[in-house]
Amino acid sequence: MTKLNRIVVVGASLAGLRAVQALRAADFAGDITLIGAENHAPYNRPPLSKSVLDGDGDITLPGAEQLEDGWLRNRRAAALRTADRLVVLDDGSEIAFDGLVVATGASPRRFDAQPAGVHSLRTVDDALALRTELEAAPGHVTVIGGGFIGSEVASTARRQGISVTLVDAGSHPMAATLGSNGAQWLARHHERHGVDLVSGVRALGFDGESRATAVLLSDGRRIPTDVVVAGTGVEPNTDWLRESGLKLDNGVVCTSSLFAEGESSIVAAGDVSRWSHPLYHGELVRVEHWANANEQGALAARNLLVGPAEAETYAAVPSFATHIHGARIQIAGMPALSDEEYVLLDESTEDRLVVAFSSRGVLVGAVAVNAPKDLIRLKRAIAARTSRDEAVA
Ligand SMILES: Cc1cc2nc3c(=O)[nH]c(=O)nc-3n(C[C@H](O)[C@H](O)[C@H](O)COP(=O)(O)OP(=O)(O)OC[C@H]3O[C@@H](n4cnc5c(N)ncnc54)[C@H](O)[C@@H]3O)c2cc1C
Incomplete structure (x- = not known):
């Protein structure tokens, strides 16, 4: 293990903040520089599509208030010169490191021409513009x-x-994430709450000169509209690493x-990291969940300090929870990696659903609607690599 004197963290959001906190908690005595493209102190993104749109602005992320030292805000890393151990900033200046945490997260996919009235939702500024x-x-x-x-x-x-009209290219929204039973339930749930669901078509573009007045669909339809929200997924922020050799x-x-991969002094955490997950036969996974960035930021920093030989693997069961039209939806594990799914509970009248997912006979994922206890049980079973037969018995 080499002693580190200067650690640079790129990305000043959840994973980056947790990395800085973990370094301090480990009494790291060297310099820490945190580089963040946003002007805001790190904040919580989950409320941006929920309470913030309802007018509640609390997005506090505990610990962000202690950051001032070594934090370069509103500054973007433009390149990484791996062999020279340098991060190059957007103004051409260079910052040397002997340990690097990459925590640059992800950005929304955008339409080629995105006129006024079409909103993406990733930052607090995006959320406030949509709220207005x-x-x-x-x-x-x-909503696209x-x-x-x-x-x-x-x-x-x-x-x-x-x-609201919700346009989705799949047969049902979120079929890959929730499995077919969960996705069918969600489609019915949206419709029961008055959403006009248009599935199996793509939004190709917009009508309107200075502002979008309609959404143009791949089946020739045109949906007149006042506001558009483009929720077409995200791409990891790796542009600045293109020439890095990573x-x-x-x-x-x-x-x-x-x-x-191949580096002993560079780690990556949060939405930008695609790591070999021990629970899934080492398969590479990238997870866009809050808990993942929260835990990985801290673990990646601790691992950087001890070096690869003594590092801890990150084997947590991915988990996610949200509320949609009042129903609590929870996911554990990776349903998308499954080859079979089993409905364990379907109480349509109560809006309760529990689905288990297996791959090669082993439990790999679970989806629960308004059934938190079942989810906890299945999450434990996923962590223990329980066989499908035992889990669904
Ligand atoms: C609207 C919304 C709702 C969500 N709801 C939920 C939810 O209910 N549950 C859940 O589990 N998860 C939710 N998430 C996902 C969760 O917020 C993310 O998984 C988490 O924010 C990832 O944290 P991160 O630090 O890895 O990346 P990010 O939060 O994306 O932060 C990356 C930071 O790096 C900065 N950056 C990028 N490139 C550079 C560069 N070159 N130089 C310097 N800085 C750079 C970015 O500006 C950004 O500040 C939601 C996300 C959004 C957007």
Whole structure:
């Protein structure tokens, strides 16, 4: 293990903040520089598609208030010169490191031409701009993409009494994330709450000169609208690493202990990290969940300090929870990696659903709607690599 004197953390959000806190907690005596492209102190993103749109602005992330020393805000890393151990900033200045944490997260996919009135939702500024539009009581909102963020925005807008169309390219929104039973339930749930669901078509573009007035669909339809929310997924922020020599493939490819492949002094954490997950036969996974960034930021920093030989693997069961039209939806594990799914409970009248997912006979994922105890049980079973037969018995 080499002694580190200067650690640079790129990305000043959840994973980056947790990395800095872990370094301090480990009494790291060297210099820490935190580089963040946003002007805001690190904040919580989950409320941006929920309470913030309803007017509650609390997005406090505990610990962010202690950051001032060594924090370069509103500064973007433009390149990494791996062999020279240098991060190059957007103004051409260079910052030397002997340990690096990559925590640059992800950014929304955007349409080539995104006119006024079309909103992406990743930052607090995005959320405030959308909130202003919703407060103006638009007649109609079109949400493109029925993933979590799109579904949450649809739910919030309906609660505010706004008419909503949700356009999704799949047969049902979130079929890959929730499995077919969960996705069918969600489609019915949206419709029961007054969302006009248009599945199996793509949004190709917009009508309107200075502002979008309609969404144009791949089946030739045109949806007149006042506000559009584009929730078409995210891409990991790895552009600045393009010439770095790090292995990039839908994120920074990492070992099971979060070291960038082939590197002993560079780790990656949070939405940007695609690591070899010990629970899933070492398969590379990238997870866009709060808990993942929260835990990985801290572990990646601790691993950086001890070096790869003594590092801990990151084997947590991914987990996610949200509320959509009042129903609590929880996911554990990776349903997307499954080859079979089993409905363990389906009480449509109560809006309760529990589905287990297995791969090669082993439990790998679970989805629960309004059934938190079942989810806890299944999450433990996933962590213990329980066989499908035992889990669904
Ligand atoms: C609207 C919304 C709702 C969500 N809801 C939930 C939820 O209910 N449950 C859940 O589990 N998860 C949710 N998430 C996901 C969760 O917020 C993310 O998984 C988490 O924020 C990831 O943290 P991160 O630190 O890895 O990346 P990010 O939060 O994306 O932060 C990365 C930071 O790096 C900065 N950066 C990027 N490139 C550079 C560069 N070159 N130089 C310097 N800085 C750079 C970015 O500006 C950003 O500040 C939600 C996300 C959003 C956007």
